[in-house]
Amino acid sequence: MENKNVKISVKELRKSFGHLEVLKGMNVEVCEGEVVCLIGPSGSGKSTFLRCLNALEKITAGSVIVDGYDLTDKKNHNINKVRENIGMVFQHFNLFANLNVIQNIMLAPVELKKMTKQEAHTRGMELLEMVGLSEKAEVYPSKLSGGQKQRVAIARALAMNPDIMLFDEPTSALDPEMVGEVLEVMQNLAKNGMTMVVVTHEMGFAREVASRVIFMDEGIIVEEGTPQEVLQNPKQPRTIDFLNKVL
């Protein structure tokens, strides 16, 4: 742990929507290559926490440092530059409906001048191959199944060559038979050393892939540790209660 590279450092993070305080002082550190799974009941603030990590939500108080950039310090940096390095995958895929699959993947690298059209196309086809969807390059999102959409969304995020990937319940909107294909892609990413923060209800995935599991409830971290510690031998009553309900 000591000599590892810290990718995400969250200190005393607070987030309110109006009078509703959703995050009440979160402290999290994620090192390079770690896979952190975030679990907790609905409404506990998991999505909000994840969205603070790439500043999709405005941070109310505390600090979030990603890749050395302090997201709460407005003067220091351009948030778009930081986001180029953080991929995000959403529960509802959010593929661009006006673009076909390969255009979805190529848009950001080309617009941000990371790659020429040629390079982006080549890279896009590689990524589609990786997620097993080469033959769908010219298809529009509306013609894909949920599992296929989510795999394209992962490929789209990877096209920017991010160091960090955030997943917000990537399989919750999928039919059960499609969950496996998406988890497999994520598992391969983890194996290849990607730093990942994953909000999930897939306890099997958390048990097998996570380096660390965080259980949160009502805007605070209740318990954290290895999958073994948190999922097999939970200590806090709230964790035990939650796990009894989902397992």
Added chain:
Amino acid sequence: MSFWGLIRENGIYLTVAMGKTLELTFLSLVFAAVIGLFFGLLNVSRYKAFNIIANVYIDCIRGVPLIVLAFFVYFGVPMATGVRLNALVAGIISLSMNAGAYMAEIVRAGIQSIDKGQMEAARSLGLSYGTSMRKVVLPQAIRVMIPSIINQFIITLKDTSILSVIGFPELVKAGQIVIARNFETFKMWAIIAVMYLIVITTLSKIARALERKISYGK
């Protein structure tokens, strides 16, 4: 005189006037689209001041009848500034200011109809707000907006007739001139009504075909 005789006698004159009407409508709508896009974008901005500016414009225009706006631009402004506008320019300014306010609402509704996740996904990749708008949100919003834009085109086409009061030679003005000569009030207005009807029906058919064509992959 018979309908046929009236058409033979005045057909070319009225067709030219219809051409001017369409030209005025088209030019006004192009400017209205620019105005509408501008105020529509101000309206969906997260900056309160921009929203207020857009709403003031929209409320002002919607609160004033087009004919008053046209008189103001054609007669009022030259009085105050000494700059004389011809009827075409004054007509285009009045119509595009008017239609611009409605287009702004169409643009706002179009953008707001697109799932927020589209903008968020684009931003999460590092794209700027402007690029995300241009490449992802607006292309989808425009598709949603097309029926309303057709509708606005038809409204503006009909509104051009109001400009007969400032002497612009559009179709209604041309009709008045002909009738002053031949006193065929009933038949002439019937002919003019049918001309509007044909053009408007044709335009909405063309536009609807266009709408089908740009519905991507659905």
